[in-house]
Every structure is written in structure tokens, then in C-alpha cells.
Amino acid sequence: MANRKGHIPVRTCIGCGAKQSKNELIRLVVDPDGLVVRDDWGKGKGRGAYVCPSNSCWKSLQKEHILRKAFRREDPIALHSELHGVTWENGNKEAERHSF
Numbered sequence: 163m164a165n166r167k168g169h170i171p172v173r174t175c176i177g178c179g180a181k182q183s184k185n186e187l188i189r190l191v192v193d194p195d196g197l198v199v200r201d202d203w204g205k206g207k208g209r210g211a212y213v214c215p216s217n218s219c220w221k222s223l224q225k226e227h228i229l230r231k232a233f234r235r236e237d238p239i240a241l242h243s244e245l246h247g248v249t250w251e252n253g254n255k256e257a258e259r260h261s262f
């Protein structure tokens with residue numbers, strides 16, 4: 163990759179608080195129903211939040227207070243059910259769904 167240092171914006175993971183280049187993180191937005199969904203194309207409206215593609219960070223998304231803080235919301239907010247079973251293999255951005 164020919165990306166130069168300093169060119170890519172840095173964002174903070176809402177799960178572990180690590181700062182990483184935007185490209186390494188998954189962008190999340192809140193849909194009109196108050197559900198947190200992936201915003202793979204970066205076109206979602208409103209405030210976005212970022213999370214590492216790692217299982218431990220995604221687990222923290224199931225805690226409402228973390229989501230509220232990340233999106234600065236007072237009203238109910240929850241992870242979309244589609245994202246509940248997402249697991250990650252070492253930094254692989256392709257999500258694999260688990261059926262529980």
C-alpha cells in the first residue's frame with residue numbers, strides 16, 4: 163500500500179479506545195429506529211462511531227451505555243440484531259455470522 167503517514171484520518175475505537183486509521187475501523191451509524199448498523203460506505207447520515215474489527219470490541223457494542231456515549235444519545239439505542247452474532251478473524255474485515 164502506498165498510503166503515506168498522516169494522510170489517513172485517525173479514529174478512536176469505541177470498544178477499546180485505541181486510535182487507528184479510519185481504514186482499519188468499521189464505521190457505525192444509528193438508523194432512524196435507534197438501531198446501530200454498519201455503515202460500510204461511509205454515507206450514513208448523522209454521527210458515526212468506529213470500532214475495531216475484533217471480537218472483544220464488538221462485544222462491548224452490546225452494552226447500551228457504550229453506544230449512548232459513542233453516539234451521544236439520551237434515547238434508547240441498541241445494536242441491530244443483525245450485528246449481534248458478528249465475529250471477526252484476526253483483523254479480517256469480512257464478518258461471519260453466527261447463528262445462536
Ligand SMILES: [Zn+2]
Nearest residue numbers: 175178214219
Ligand atoms: Zn477496539
